[in-house]
Amino acid sequence: MAPPSSTSTLPRGAHSLGNSWSDLKLPSVKLSSAREHARVEGTGKVPGPFGAPMVDSAELSRFTGMKPLSQDAEATAGHVCSSRSTRDDWLLPRKQWDELVSMTLAQRGLDARDCSEMRYGNPQEPVMDQLVELFARAAHPAPGEEVSWYAYSRPKPEQVKALAKRLSRAQGVEHAPQDIIVTDGSLAALDLLAFVALDEGDEAIVLSPVYFNYPVIIQHRQGKAKYVPVNEETLEPDVEAIRRAIGPRTRCIFLNTPNNPTGKVYGRPVLERLSQMLHEVNMQRGRPILVVSDEAYRRILYSDADFTSITQIYPYSVSVYTTGKTLLAPGQRLGYIAIPQIMPGPQREVLRRALTVAQNSGWAFPSVTVMNCLDALTQMQIDLGALESKRDLFCRRVRDAGYRVTVPQGTFYVCIHVPRHHREADAAAPDLAFCLLLAGRGVLVMPGSLFGWRDTFRISLTATHEAIEHACDVLESVWSPQRTVASCPFNGSTCT
Secondary structure, three states, X not given: OOOOOOOOOOOOOOOOOOOOHHHOOOOOXXXXXXHHHHHHOOOOOOOOOEXXXXXXXXXXXXXXXXXXXXXXXXXXXXXXXXXXXXXXXXXXXXXXHHHHHHHHHHHHOOOHHHOEEOOOOOOOOOOXXXXXXXXXXXXXXXXXXXXXXXXXXOOOHHHHHHHHHHHHHHHOOOOOHHHXXXXXXXXXXXXXXXXXXXXXXXXXXXXXXXXXHHHHHHHHOOOEEEEEEOOOOOOOOOHHHHHHHOOOOEEEEEEEOOOOOXXXXXXXXXXXXXXXXXXXXXXXXXXXXXXXXXXXXXXXXXOOOOXXXXXXXXOOEEEEEEHHHHOOOOOOOOEEEEOOOOOOHHHHHHHHHHHHHHHHHHOOOOOHHXXXXXXXXXOOOOOHHHHXXXXXXXXXXXXXXXXXXXXXXXXXEEEEEOOHHHHHHOOOOHHHHHHHHHHOOOEEOEEHHHHOEOOXXXXXXXXXXXXXXXXXXXXXXHHOOOOOOOOOOOOOOOOO
């Protein structure tokens, strides 16, 4: 996503943010929806901090001047879009959040390049030299392939065979080459799985806090996302809550471990309990529930974590992987779906063929240049030691300042709780208020409401050491207002 421009002006119809934070009238967050959701899902109690993503597009649009797509479509006579496509508007709150940040920066006279950019897991330092060299070599046809190089193409069989062998060894469960579907990144893989698993009105269970693209994908395929909070103490799946949420139209469960945003790596015991519960449920159903294990960060593990894939345990599961996270190159799209051999043969055959038809229908293959790097890309990774040192530095400093921090076991994200005194001062939407306060001081982060985890915010450790140190300085100053914060260290702009 392009960084916000310092020269941007307020959109037509947008409200000014005022000259001080006391002037800021924040959009309300509909916390009541999470309470209603808990009762609908049958948990019998109001959840703790977790629920559906609770930032409301209509509320945010009062401040950005942007209307939800559905409203624009309704007001536009003779448009050419289907009603289904104009309802696919779940990404708008995230985009509107970025617009609010842009407005804040413009009002403060800041340029995004002068700030600690910690919203997304994008690279902020040069990527690995060997990655650049690999793509440079792959851009040139091999001898004898000068014509076929530019044609429609699928992965080379020998590369897929090598991947299946490595995956079988790493996952502890056999994978056949024909059961690996190489895709244009993990989002394409998740979309294919939602397409083959869901008919219109079918339900997919997602765990909250939730990666905000899951509801987008599920709704795009005309399914319904059903949110189940994780265990508040362990941040792992609440197996009994999932059991209660399963209904006659439940078709699949999306798991994400290591988890975005929490950084939690689900332990083998909870995955075994989940598998046993699903076995019991499946005995009463004509169609087993598919578990989609999103393992985009499985190779970004810190020294205190061990990874287990549910595909080792539960037969009706598939794993999804992408090289973009491990290489910190999300713009180079390469991923895959892997169906384990423990899935019964007939069911595995039907699933593989359905995925193949769906993939060919939209040609969701990677570009030839990236696809021909499959063997090398699935073995390379960034310097985990350097990433862990960033994690330890950031978590230590903000903890010492007084913040409550969720120390990640994997991924490059860290979640921090908004200080109590800020929650009390901005009771309607404390995480939005606090994140805009940070933006005004040159630190750009993501509010937890976008993930369904209110009163928190998420940062990305893909920022430079310099940016992380500056963010820590700002967070310390916000906790202790008497502390003086230096100017932004990048281009000399003032961030206080």
